[in-house]
Amino acid sequence: MKPIITLCLMLASLFTIAQTNYTLSGYVKDADSGEDLIEANLYLKEDPAKGTTTNLYGFYSFTIPEGKHTVVVSYLGYTDSEIEIELKEDTRLNIDMSSGLTIEEITVTAEPTDRNVRSTEMGTVEMDIDQIKTLPALLGEVDVFKAMQLLPGVQSAGEGNSGFYVRGGGPDQNLVLLDEAIVYNTGHLLGFFSVFNADAVKNTTLIKGSMPANYGGRLSSVVDVQMKDGNNKAYQVDGGIGLIASRLTFQGPIVKDKSSFILSGRRTYAFDLAQPFLKGTPAEGTNYYFYDINGKFNYKFSDKDRIFVSTYIGDDVLNYFANARDFQLRIPYGNITTTVRWNHLFNDKLFMNVSGIYNKYDFEIFFRQDQFSAKVISGIKDWNGKIDFDYYPHPNHEIQFGANYTYHTLTPQNITAQSGDTDFSLAFQSKYAHETSFYALDDWKITDDLTVNVGLRFSMFTQVGPYTSKIDQTEFGAGEGVKTYFGWEPRISARYGLPDGSSIKGGISRNYQYIHLVSSSTSTLPSDIWVPSSEIIEPQIGIQYALGYFRNFKDDMYETSVEIYYKDLDNQIDFQESYVNQPSEDVEDNFVFGEGRSYGVELFLKKRKGDLTGWIGYTWSKTERIFPDINDGNAFPATYDRRHDLSLVGSYQINDKWNLGAVFVYGTGNAYTPVSSFYFIEGNFVPEYADRNSARVLAYHRLDISATLTPKPNKPDKKIDQSWTFSIYNVYNRRNVFFSYYFPETDITSGTANISAFNVSLFPIIPSVTWNFSWVQKKKNE
Numbered sequence: 001m002k003p004i005i006t007l008c009l010m011l012a013s014l015f016t017i018a019q020t021n022y023t024l025s026g027y028v029k030d031a032d033s034g035e036d037l038i039e040a041n042l043y044l045k046e047d048p049a050k051g052t053t054t055n056l057y058g059f060y061s062f063t064i065p066e067g068k069h070t071v072v073v074s075y076l077g078y079t080d081s082e083i084e085i086e087l088k089e090d091t092r093l094n095i096d097m098s099s100g101l102t103i104e105e106i107t108v109t110a111e112p113t114d115r116n117v118r119s120t121e122m123g124t125v126e127m128d129i130d131q132i133k134t135l136p137a138l139l140g141e142v143d144v145f146k147a148m149q150l151l152p153g154v155q156s157a158g159e160g161n162s163g164f165y166v167r168g169g170g171p172d173q174n175l176v177l178l179d180e181a182i183v184y185n186t187g188h189l190l191g192f193f194s195v196f197n198a199d200a201v202k203n204t205t206l207i208k209g210s211m212p213a214n215y216g217g218r219l220s221s222v223v224d225v226q227m228k229d230g231n232n233k234a235y236q237v238d239g240g241i242g243l244i245a246s247r248l249t250f251q252g253p254i255v256k257d258k259s260s261f262i263l264s265g266r267r268t269y270a271f272d273l274a275q276p277f278l279k280g281t282p283a284e285g286t287n288y289y290f291y292d293i294n295g296k297f298n299y300k301f302s303d304k305d306r307i308f309v310s311t312y313i314g315d316d317v318l319n320y321f322a323n324a325r326d327f328q329l330r331i332p333y334g335n336i337t338t339t340v341r342w343n344h345l346f347n348d349k350l351f352m353n354v355s356g357i358y359n360k361y362d363f364e365i366f367f368r369q370d371q372f373s374a375k376v377i378s379g380i381k382d383w384n385g386k387i388d389f390d391y392y393p394h395p396n397h398e399i400q401f402g403a404n405y406t407y408h409t410l411t412p413q414n415i416t417a418q419s420g421d422t423d424f425s426l427a428f429q430s431k432y433a434h435e436t437s438f439y440a441l442d443d444w445k446i447t448d449d450l451t452v453n454v455g456l457r458f459s460m461f462t463q464v465g466p467y468t469s470k471i472d473q474t475e476f477g478a479g480e481g482v483k484t485y486f487g488w489e490p491r492i493s494a495r496y497g498l499p500d501g502s503s504i505k506g507g508i509s510r511n512y513q514y515i516h517l518v519s520s521s522t523s524t525l526p527s528d529i530w531v532p533s534s535e536i537i538e539p540q541i542g543i544q545y546a547l548g549y550f551r552n553f554k555d556d557m558y559e560t561s562v563e564i565y566y567k568d569l570d571n572q573i574d575f576q577e578s579y580v581n582q583p584s585e586d587v588e589d590n591f592v593f594g595e596g597r598s599y600g601v602e603l604f605l606k607k608r609k610g611d612l613t614g615w616i617g618y619t620w621s622k623t624e625r626i627f628p629d630i631n632d633g634n635a636f637p638a639t640y641d642r643r644h645d646l647s648l649v650g651s652y653q654i655n656d657k658w659n660l661g662a663v664f665v666y667g668t669g670n671a672y673t674p675v676s677s678f679y680f681i682e683g684n685f686v687p688e689y690a691d692r693n694s695a696r697v698l699a700y701h702r703l704d705i706s707a708t709l710t711p712k713p714n715k716p717d718k719k720i721d722q723s724w725t726f727s728i729y730n731v732y733n734r735r736n737v738f739f740s741y742y743f744p745e746t747d748i749t750s751g752t753a754n755i756s757a758f759n760v761s762l763f764p765i766i767p768s769v770t771w772n773f774s775w776v777q778k779k780k781n782e
Contacts, residue, residue, distance in 0.1 A: 020065065020066045021063045021064060021065055021066070021395070022063065022064070022066055022087045022088070022089055022090050022091065023061055023062070023063045023090045023091075023348040023349055023392070024061070024062060024063075024064060024071070024085070024087065024090075024091050024093055025059070025060060025061035025062075025090075025091075025092060025093070025348040025349070025392075026059070026060065026092050026093040026094040026095060026303075027054075027057075027058045027059055027060075027094050027095070027303070028040040028042070028054050028058050028060060028073060028075070028094075028095045028097060029058060029094070029095070029096055029097070030078075030096070030097060030099065031096035031097055031098045031099075032098070032099065032231075032233065032234075032776075033231040033232070033233060033234075033236070034229075034231065034232035034233050034257065034260065035202060035228060035229055035231070036054070036057055036058025036229065037054060037058050037075050037078075037097060038054060038055070038056055038057075038058065038202070038203045038226065039053050039054060039075075039126060039203075039205075040053060040054045040058070040060070040073060040074070040075040040097070041053055041072075041073070041074045041075065042054075042060055042062065042071060042072070042073050043071070043072055044064065044069050044070065044071060044072070045069075045070035045071070045072050045082065046069065046070065048072075049448050050062070050064055050395060052392075052398065055351065055390050056226065056353075057306075057343055057351075057353065059343075059345070059351050059390070061348055061349055061351070061390075061392040062392065062395060063349075063392065063394060063395045064087065064395065065087075066087050066088060067086070067087060068084070068085070068086045068087075069084075069085055069086075069087060070082055070083070070084055070085075071083045071085060071093075073095050073097060075097055076126075076128065077099055077128070077130065078097045078098060078099050079097065079098050079099075081095060081097055083095070090348050092303060092348070094303070116550055116552070116559055116561070117497075117501065117502060117503045117550045117551065117552055118451075118495070118497070118503070119451075119495065120443060120451050120452065120453040120493045120494060120495045120505065120507075121207075121209070121453075121493070122209030122210050122493055122505050122506075122507050122546050122548055122563065123153065123207065123208040123209025123210070123546065123548075123563060123565075123602075124205065124206070124207050124208075124209060125148075125151055125205070125206045125208075126203065126204070126205055127144055127147060127148065127203075127204040127205070127206065129144070129198055129201055129202075129203075129204070131613070131651060132144060132147045132198065133198060133708075133725075133772075134651050134659050134661045134706070134708055134725075135147065135649065135651065135661045135663055135704075135706060136661055136662070136663055136704030136705055136706035136727040136728070136729060137706070137725075137727060137729075137768075138192070138193075138729050138763070138766070138768075139242065139243055139244050139729070139766065139768050140242035140243055140244075140725065140727060140768035140769065140770035141193050141242060141244070141245060142198040143193055143194050143196075143198070144194060144196050144198060144201060144204050144225070145163075145164060145186065145194035145196070145223075146194070148164060148204075148206055148223070149164050149647075149665075150615075150617065150647040150649050150663065150665065151206065151208075151604075151617055151647070152563075152602035152603060152604050152617035152618060152619045152645070152647075153166060153167050153208050153563075153565075153600070153602045153619055153621075154166055154206070154208065154221075155619075155640060155642050155645055155667065156667075163186070163187060163191050165220075165640040166208045166220040166221035167208055167220060167221070167544070167565055167567060167598055167600065167621070168220075168567055168569075168596070168597075168598020168599075168600070168621060168622075168623035168638065168640075168641070169219055169220025169221065169542070169567070169569075169598070170220070170517075170572075170638075170640075171517065172218075172513075172515075172516055172517030172518075172530075173218050173219040173220035173221070173513060173540070173542070174218060174220055174221045174222075174223060175215060175216075175217055175218035175221065175222045175223070176223045176225070177222070177223065177224050177225060178196070178225045178227065178312055178337055178339075179225075179226060179227050179296075179308075179310045179312075179337070179339040179341075180339050180341070180355050180357055180386070181312070181337035181338070181339050181357045181358070181359045181384075182217075182337075182359050182382065182384075183195060183312075183335055183337065183359070184335065184359070184361040184380055184530060185333065185334075185335055185361050185363075188290040188292075188314070188316055189268075189288075189290060189316065193290075195292060195312075195314045195335060196225055196292075197247055197249075197264055197265075197266045197292050197294060199238050199239070199240070199247055199249045199264055199266075200227055200228060200249060200262065200264035200292075200294035201225055201226070201227060201228070202226045202227060202228040202229070203225075203226040204223065204224070204225050204226070205222070205223070205224045206221065206222070206223055207221060207222040207223075207224070208220070208221045209493070209507055209544075209546050209548075209563070209565075210453075210491060210492070210493040210507030210508065210509045210544065210546055211491060211509050211511060212400075212441055212453065212455055212491060212493075213400075213439040213440065213441040213455025213456060213457040213489070213491045214388065214400055214402065214439055214441060214455075216404075216437050216439070216457050216459055216489060216511065216512070217435070217437075217459075217512075217513060217514065217515070218511065218513055219511045219513050219540055219541075219542035219569065220542070227262070227294060227296050227310055227312075228251065228262050228296065229260060229262065229296060229298050229308070230251040230252065230253075230260035230261045230262035230296060230297070230298065231251045231252055231253065231260060231262075231776075232252075232253045232256065232257055232258070232259065232260035232298075233253060233256060233257065234252065234253070234776055234777040234778075235250075235251070235252035235253070235776075235777040236249075236250075236251050236252060236774070236775065236776045236777065237249065237250055237773075237774070237775045238251075238772075238773070238774045238775075239772070239773055239774075240770050240771060240772040240773070241770065241771050242768065242769070242770040242771075243270070243768050243769065243770075244268050244269070244270040245266055245267060245268040245269065245270075246266070246267065246269070247264070247265065247266040247267075248264070248265055248266075249262065249263070249264040249265075250262070250263045250264075251263070252777070254297075254299075255299075257300075258299065258300045259297075259298060259299040259300065260297075260298060261295075261296065261297045261298075262294070262295065262296045263293075263294070263295050264292075264293070264294040264295075265291065265292065265293050265294075266291060266292045267289060267290070267291040267292075268288075268289045268290055268291070269289065271286070271287045271288050271289060272287065272289065275287070282322055284321060285319065285321040286319060286320050286321050287317075287318075287319045288316075288317070288318045288319070289316075289317055290314070290315065290316040290317070291314065291315060292312070292313070292314040293311075293312070293313045293314070294310075294311070294312050295310065295311045295312075296308065296309065296310040296311075297309045297310075303345065304344060304345040304346075305342070305343065305344055305345075306342075306343040307340070307341065307342050307343075308339070308340070308341040308343075309338075309339070309340050309341075310338070310339045311336075311337065311338045311339075312335065312336070312337045312338075313334070313335075313336050314334050314335050314336075315332060315333070315334030316331075316332065316333055316334060317330075317331070317332045318330065318331040318332075325369065326369060326370055327367070327368070327369045328366075328367065328368045328369075329365075329366070329367045330364075330365070330366040330367070331363075331364070331365050331366075332362075332364050333361075333362060333363040333364065334361070334362065335359070335360070335361050336358075336359065336360045336361075337357070337358070337359040337360075338357070338358045338359075339355060339356070339357050339358075340355065340356045340357075341353055341354065341355045341356075342354045342355075348392075349391060349392045349393060350389065350390075350391050350392075351389065351390040351391075352387065352388070352389050352390075353387070353388045354385075354386075354387050355384075355385070355386045355387075355388075356384070356385055357382070357383075357384035357385070357386070358381075358382070358383055358384070359381070359382050359384070360379065360380070360381045360382075361379050361380050361381075361530075362377070362378075362379040363377065363378050363379060364376070364377045371419060371420050372417070372418070372419045373417065373418050374415060374416065374417035374418075375415070375416050375417070376413050376414070376415050377411065377413070377414050378411055378412055378413045378414070378529050379410075379411045380408065380409070380410050380411070380515075380530045381408075381409045381410075381411075382406050382407065382408055382409075383406070383407045384404070384405070384406040384407075385404075385405050386402060386403065386404040386405070387402050387403055388400065388401075388402035389401050389402055395445075396444060396445040396446070397442055397443070397444055397445075398442070398443040399440070399441070399442045399443075400439075400440070400441050400442075400455075401439060401440035401441070402438075402439060403436075403437065403438045403439075404435075404436070404437045404438075404439075405434070405435070405436050406434070406435040406436075407432075407433075407434060407435075408431075408432065408433040408434075408435060408515065408532060409430060409431075409432055410430065410431045410432075410433075410515075410530055410531065410532055411430045412428040412429075412430070412431070412529055412531075412586065412587065413428065413529060413587075414426070414427040414428065415427070428586050429466070429467060429468065431463065431467070431531070431532050431534065432463070432464050432465070432466075432467075432479075433461060433462060433463045433464060433514070433532045433533075434460075434461070434462045434464060435459070435460070435461045435462075435514055435515075436459070436460045436461075437457060437458065437459040437460070438457070438458050439455060439456065439457040439458070440455065440456060441453060441454065441455030441456075441491070442454055442455070448497070449496055449497040449498075450494070450495070450496050450497075451494065451495045452492065452493070452494045452495075453491075453492070453493045453494070454491070454492045455490070455491040455492070456488065456489070456490050456491070457488070457489040457490075457491065458486070458487075458488055458489070459486065459487060459489060459512050459514075460484065460485070460486035461484070461485045461486070461512075461514040461532075461533055461539065462481050462482075462483070462484040462485075463481070463482040463483045463484075463532060463533065463534050463535070464476070464478075464479050464480060464481055464482060465477050465478055465479065465480040465481075465482060466478050467482050469482070469535060470535070470536060470589075471535055471536075482534070482535060483533070483534060483535045485512075485514065485533055485538065485539050487510075487512045487539070487541070488510075489509075489510045489511055489512060490508075490509075490510055491507075491508075491509045491510070492507065492508055492509075493505065493506065493507030493508075493509075494506055494507070500551070501551065501552070502549065502550060502551035502552075503549075503550050503551075504547075504548070504549055504550075505546075505547070505548045505549075505550060506546065506547045506548070507544075507545075507546045507547075508543070508544070508545055508546075509543070509544050510541070510542070510543050511541070511542045511543075511544075512539050512540070512541055513539055513540040513541075513542070514532060514533045514539045515530055515531075515532055515533075516530065516531050516532075516533070516537065516540065516573055517529070517530050517531075518531070518573050518574065518575060518587070518591065529587050531587065531588055534588070536588055536591075537573065537588060537591065537593075538571045538593070539571060540569065540570065540571045540572060540573070541569070541570040541571055542567060542568065542569050542570075543567070543568045544565060544566070544567045544568075545565065545566045545567075546563060546564070546565040546566075547563070547564050547565075548561055548562060548563035548564070549561065549562045549563075556608065556609075557607065557608060557609045557610065558605065558606070558607055558608070559604070559605070559606040559607075559608055560604065560605050560606075561602075561603075561604045562601070562602070562603055562604075563601070563602045563604075564599075564600070564601050564602075565598075565599060565600060565602075566597075566598075566599040567596075567597065567598045567599065568595075568596075568597055569595060569596035569597065569598070570595055571593055571595075572593065572594050572595060572596045572625060572627075573591050573592075573593060574591070574592055574593075574594065574625070574627060574630060575590050575591065575592070576590055576591070576592045576629060576630075577629070577630055577692075592627055592628075592629040592630060593627070594625060594626050594627030594628065594629075594630070595625070595626045595627075596623070596624065596625045596626070596638065597623075597624055597626075598621065598622065598623040598624070598638075599621065599622060600619055600620055600621025600622065601619070601620045601621075602617070602618070602619050603616075603617070603618045603619075604616070604617050604618075605617075611652060611653040611654075612650065612651070612652045612653075613650075613651050614648075614649045614650035614651055615647075615649050616646075616647070616648050616649075617645075617646070617647045617649075618644075618645070618646050618647075619642075619644075619645040619646075620643065620644060621641075621642065621643065621645070622637075622641065622643065623637065623638040623640065623641040623642075624636065624637060624638065624641070625637075625638050630692055631691055631692040634691075636691065636692040636693050636694070637671040637693045638671070638693070639670060639671055639672070639693060640670065640671075641671050641693070642667050642668045642670070643668040644666070644667065644668045645666075645667045645668070646664075646665065646666040646667070647663070647664070647665050648662075648663070648664040648665075649662075649663050650662045650663075656710070657709060657710050657711065658707065658708070658709060658710075659707070659708040659710075660705070660706070660707050660708075661705065661706040661707075661708070661727075662703070662704065662705045662706070663703070663704045663705075664701070664702070664703045664704075665700070665701060665702055666699065666700070666701040667699065667700045667701070668696065668699055668700075669696040669697035669698050669699050669700060669737065670696065670697055671693035671694075671695070671696050672693060672695055672696070672697065672740065673689050673690065673691070673692050673693055673694065673695070674689070674690045674694065674695040674757075675687045675688070675689055675690070676688050676689060676690040697737040697740060697759070698736075698737050698759070700736050700737075701734060701736075702729075702730050702734055702736065703730070703731040703732060703734075704727065704728065704729050704730065704731065705727065705728050705731055706725060706726065706727035706728070707725070707726045707727075708723055708724070708725045708726075709723060709724045709725075709726075710722070710723045711723075711724075719775065720773050720774065720775045721773065721774040721775070721776075722771065722772065722773040722774070723771075723772045723773075724769065724770070724771055724772075725769070725770045725772065726767075726768075726769050727767070727768050727769075727770075728765065728766070728767050728768075729763065729765070729766040729767075729768070730763055730764060730765050730766060731765065732765075733764050733765040735759075735761040735764075736761060736762075736763075737759045737760070737761060738760050738761055738762040739759075739760050740757055740758065740759050740760070
């Protein structure tokens with residue numbers, strides 16, 4: 001770390017210029033709640049090219065010439081602020097912004113709302129939680145992940161599923177973070193809802209293009225979710241009651257303007273309400289529920305020091321009873337994450353964050369019939385420490401650097417069983433590993449038209465004992481190195497501004513991935529097992545090339561972009577063609593390895609302002625895999641290869657009370673491996689399969705609509721803000737295919753079978769209603 005700091009200080013000495021400059025720095029916050037505003041824009045009104053954005057903790061720093069200036073601060077959904085300053089020395093300026101922006105309130109004409117054009121970022125999207133809450137939702141449950149699936153380059157894993165694929169990458173190639181902690185299982189109800197409670201989320205960023213060097217460990221994308229810090233000015237209660245779940249959030253100050261907390265919970269109850277109707281039936285006692293608990297605390301010692309402690313606990317629990325057969329099935333699974341962070345400001349130009357992180361995912365299945373019972377457990381656990389620096393040495397340079405260390409413990413499926421008085425067990429070795437990385441990057445503004453973000457990441461992964469080699473049976477003791485992999489991961493993206501206000505961007509990124517999830521289904525399931533790189537499994541490597549054109553129209557009311565990408569993937573993992581899940585076998589013994597490629601074009605049109613807002617996203621793409629041991633070594637479509645993907649999203653504010661929302665999606669059907677014939681051999685049906693993924697289910701399309709009613713929106717003396725959201729999922733009752741199966745009709749004489757294929761649909765037209773409410777403690781003078 002010392003060489004990196006020394007290098008940055010040496011660079012600072014080279015950035016000295018003849019004109020006297022001073023540094024303006026501070027924090028940008030919400031005036032009502034004290035929440036830090038992430039990615040807020042600050043710039044000089046007289047020279048909009050001179051500016052910066054706030055970091056993940058609302059901190060900003062930029063160096064400008066001495067003298068009088070007008071600093072403009074803008075943030076989506078907030079009234080722009082203009083601040084007159086006379087800069088004679090380094091100055092700390094904390095800024096409070098008021099929400100409630102209207103079109104008529106926009107008086108600044110040079111505002112950088114064209115950040116999508118000016119920045120070097122490609123394929124990066126900030127998700128607007130307030131807008132997401134106005135869109136139709138399955139069973140009324142607002143879901144950030146389902147909203148992401150409506151963006152170009154992001155594909156859903158299936159009907160109603162919150163799983164997603166990004167630019168041809170697998171589901172395990174997405175890095176999902178909650179306050180910096182990795183979330184390994186992101187779905188509730190077998191993936192139909194995500195684990196993120198929208199009421200507890202402050203900001204969500206999706207990166208699907210050139211991943212900056214401060215992120216690593218995955219090949220395809222980053223989803224960075226930041227929890228709210230808690231209102232540090234007044235107590236607040238928010239919640240909602242829906243058809244299948246309710247949620248409740250408490251937040252408020254511990255010490256006003258210095259310390260705050262937030263506690264948020266969500267739980268389903270649909271099966272609880274159904275219990276009286278199950279009495280006396282064979283399924284009496286059957287239940288399924290999930291819950292989430294989010295908690296966070298922060299304390300501000302001064303402008304230079306602040307601590308945050310956040311945690312998440314979420315579980316799904318399925319209890320199934322078939323009383324007539326004396327059968328019981330219980331499946332609990334869930335995540336736990338805890339993050340402790342310390343922010344320290346060394347000076348106006350150097351910001352540091354130190355984090356200690358713990359995360360765990362456990363899956364368990366227990367079943368019993370008569371006198372036989374069995375339990376299977378698996379999971380993954382991480383201890384993680386990281387340090388990150390933001391350094392602002394010069395107006396044209398924003399430097400980030402840091403280091404990250406993780407200790408992994410991966411538990412494969414361990415089985416215990418009992419039959420009468422006999423006990424037996426089958427336990428595979430847990431696997432242990434150290435993962436370390438160092439990175440540095442510079443967002444370098446070379447000229448007003450040319451900006452480059454260049455970064456380098458070094459990562460290293462070591463599998464350690466206790467372990468018994470599968471190659472030569474060598475015994476490795478605890479902590480003893482078994483196999484080490486390492487690699488350099490260069491990242492570069494650039495933006496060049498054109499005279500008409502548009503820009504061209506390009507990027508290249510190389511990534512290593514050392515932890516893998518291989519699924520035999522079309523989407524991730526709770527029972528899927530994470531495995532580390534080892535003496536048998538090499539790390540996945542991905543290289544992505546991207547090029548795009550970006551332009552806004554009508555004072556940035558309309559945002560447009562065209563992006564093309566090509567991705568090479570090495571050391572991809574799949575199950576061998578004859579794979580059958582056998583609990584007695586280590587899952588990695590059934591892996592085969594190959595390559596992949598993906599390429600496509602993404603079109604995006606977004607209307608940002610006015611009563612009518614929304615976007616249109618379209619993706620043409622092709623994703624292939626090549627495995628020597630699959631499909632005779634010939635290329636075949638990946639399961640999630642989708643040639644066409646279209647999303648239309650709209651929100652219309654009729655008046656102060658009513659808002660309408662609509663979503664239409666269309667996608668090419670998923671690829672699958674069909675059965676070409678059945679043979680009847682010795683009394684058994686034996687299927688013969690066609691080429692891997694050589695058929696497709698029918699195209700997927702669906703229309704959802706919603707209406708949100710806000711009673712008494714402008715009444716100043718109301719005690720509670722409330723709204724009703726009415727939505728209809730799958731308006732025209734499209735029977736989209738969830739999965740297909742085959743039923744053979746035998747001909748004993750010829751020894752063959754005629755095959756009939758059947759499609760199973762999941763969700764018909766589904767209406768729902770949700771009541772949302774919010775109460776905020778009034779100030780004494782109100």
